[in-house]
Amino acid sequence: HEDPGCFTILYQDEVRGLEVHKDDQWIPIAPSKDKLIVNIGDVIQVLSNNKFKSTTHRVVRPSETNRYSYSFFYNVHGDKWVEPLPQFTKEIGESPKYRGFLFEEYHQLRFRNRSHPSARPEDLIHITHYSISN
Numbered sequence: 783h784e785d786p787g788c789f790t791i792l793y794q795d796e797v798r799g800l801e802v803h804k805d806d807q808w809i810p811i812a813p814s815k816d817k818l819i820v821n822i823g824d825v826i827q828v829l830s831n832n833k834f835k836s837t838t839h840r841v842v843r844p845s846e847t848n849r850y851s852y853s854f855f856y857n858v859h860g861d862k863w864v865e866p867l868p869q870f871t872k873e874i875g876e877s878p879k880y881r882g883f884l885f886e887e888y889h890q891l892r893f894r895n896r897s898h899p900s901a902r903p904e905d906l907i908h909i910t911h912y913s914i915s916n
C-alpha cells in the first residue's frame with residue numbers, strides 16, 4: 783500500500799518485516815534500533831505532481847515472533863484542499879496530473895478499503911482515483 787498522508791516516520795526495532803517495492807521487486811528494509819524510516823505519502827506525490835512518488839510498501843510479519851513497529855503519520859487536516867502546486871505545474875509548464883480533493887474525502891475512501899475490502903483489487907481506491915488522464 784501507499785500511505786495516504788504527507789509522510790510517515792517508522793521505527794521498527796529488531797524484528798524484520800517491512801518491504802519496499804522498487805523496480806518490480808520487494809526489498810526488505812533491515813530493522814535497526816538506531817534508524818528511522820521515512821516514507822513519502824500520496825499527498826506529497828500529488829502536491830509535487832509526481833516529482834516525489836509515495837513509497838509502495840508492505841509488511842510480511844515473521845510468524846515465529848512478535849513484531850513492534852511505531853508509526854508517526856504526518857497528515858494535513860481533513861479540511862485541506864490538496865492539488866498539484868503551481869511550482870510543479872504552471873510555473874514549469876507542466877499540466878496537473880491530479881484533480882484537487884479534500885484530504886478528508888480521500889482519507890475516508892482509503893478507510894473504506896479496509897472496512898469494506900473489495901473482491902477485486904482494481905476496485906480498491908488509490909491516489910490514481912484523482913488522476914487526470916490527458
Ligand SMILES: O=C(O)CCC(=O)C(=O)O
Pocket residue numbers: 785792794800839841851852853
Ligand atoms: O509496520 C510497519 O513497519 C509499517 C506499517 C505501515 O505501513 C502503516 O502503518 O502504514
Ligand SMILES: [Fe+2]
Pocket residue numbers: 783784785839
Ligand atoms: Fe504504510
